[in-house]
Amino acid sequence: MIELRDLTKRYGDKLAVDGLSFTVRPGTVTGFLGPNGAGKSTTMRMVLGLDEPTRGDVRIEGKRYAELREPLHSIGALLEAKGVHGGRRAHDHLLCLAQSNGIPERRVGEALEMVGLQDVARKRPKGFSLGMGQRLGIAAALLGDPRILMFDEPVNGLDPEGIHWIRTLMQQLAREGRTVFVSSHLMSEMAQTAEHLVVIGQGKLLADTSMSQFIAENSRTHVRVRTPEPERMRDLLTEAGLRPVPGAEGALEVDDGDAPRIGELAAAHGVVLHELSTQRASLEEAFMRLTAQSVEYHAAAPGGTHAPPVPQEGTAPHPGGPQSPPGAAQPPPAWGEDWQDRKGRRG
Template identity: 65%
Template sequence: MIEVEGLTKRYGRTLAVDGLSFTVEPGRVTGFLGPNGAGKSTTMRMVLGLDRPSAGRVLVDGRPYAELTDPLRRVGALLEARAVHGGRSAYHHLLWLAQTNRIPVSRVGEVLEQVGLTAVKRKRVKGFSLGMNQRLGIAAALLGDPGVLLFDEPVNGLDPEGIVWLRTLLKDLAGQGRTVFVSSHLMSEMALTAEHLVVIGRGRLLADTTVERFIADNSRSFVRITTPDPARLRSVFAAEGIQVTDLEDGAEGGALAAHGVDARRASELVAAHGLVVHEIGLRQASLEEAFVRMTAAAVEFREGM
């Protein structure tokens, strides 16, 4: 478990993290979201004792990271995939970590196999692609078989197959009862991977909730209807006090959005009035749309500004 309590970090006059409090529970993947500059990486660095808080504290399984014995056995992290000596092979990089942290050497081969690097384990890291470096960083995080795992943008450089592999890995780790905390800018991937979200903006907590609740609280659902007679449908729905607007999504025959009504009631109206429709169904916002709505005021830069 990770407990963040009143965490604050200042760099001179810049307030990077502002009184942040949340808990990352074991047994589920928790996504860590926020616009660029929101303080995500700074927060993760403070969890790992790499930056000292200006105020507040972070506890990992009830203790500050600096007080953990055998920390690589307790916490695994991927913050910067390329922070590896380029002259070393993947095998010797992990062997050095194992030997200096009292981790069985047998774990080196196990994690190389787990991340798919066995075939290149003797190659020097300086020749690795970004995706291979990501896999090596994940292997290092897993090396001590820790109960707490932090990953900062772990999908960077991974191909589609690698992204699916990572998604499965994260879910499996959480399913084993581990604490899994993942930051990512890929909303579509977070929607498929995370069960819970911690969302911050300008260093402050914006949301601490499930993915489903976050989407529901930060979006408006509507019933999407495609019909060759949009004018008549508008008239029928207006008589029932239902607002209908146009959808510019490239659909043929007139795509409309009916607001303030569920799909069942909309279908009943269509049937009762003999309306011809080609499609009807509930449309809910994606995680990305909900995220943009929630964090709009916390974005430091917008194109054109």
């Protein structure tokens, strides 16, 4: 179990991590999601005691990291920077880490076998592919047979086979009752791996919820209507108690609309329809919407720790009132763009 309490990290006048409090529990894969620069890596470095928090603290099975005499028995981590000396043979790399924590040398061989690197044990990692480097990093994390595993963007730059392997491994580790905490900036990746989800944006907690609940709350559906008479159609829909909003290419979008009912309505009034379709927002869109808000309203505090924030009265990003589906009239900013500008490189 990893417990974060009011964890905060300030670089100069930038808050990279801003009062994060949540608990990562054993037995499930917990996804740690946020755009690039949201503060995921900084948070993970603070968990490992590498960076000193400005405020707040982290507990590993109830202890501070510095109190762990031989931490590799409790927590193993793969950080974004692989942290491997290119000239030190894979076996020796793991051996020096093992020795420092009193882990027997045979574990080195076992860990290499677990990640499928036994044939390159005597090779120097500078010749390794990205995937092999990741595997070596994971072998290091597994060395001490720890109850907690933490992976920072483990699938970055991997081929599909490697991605599948890491995904399966993480789920297996969780099934064994371990705590698995894994970061990603891709919702689609998390949706396939994680059962629990912690979302942050600009260092703030945006959501701490189960994956199924997140999906239920965030996968919005709407009906898309295109007609040569948009004005008339809009009036008809409004009269029927629905709330149409203008969408792309002159279409109307009706939140939580019922396509057959809208079709019947149009037919009854003799309105020609060019398109009538139910649109399901992807999880990726839901995630982007969630984090885009944190960009636009970074001054607004997130709601409870267990619910994603809702846009506040009068500050909705799009015309049409707070109930309008954001992201319909205008796509949210492209990935990371806005973040990079605002946040600089750290985090």
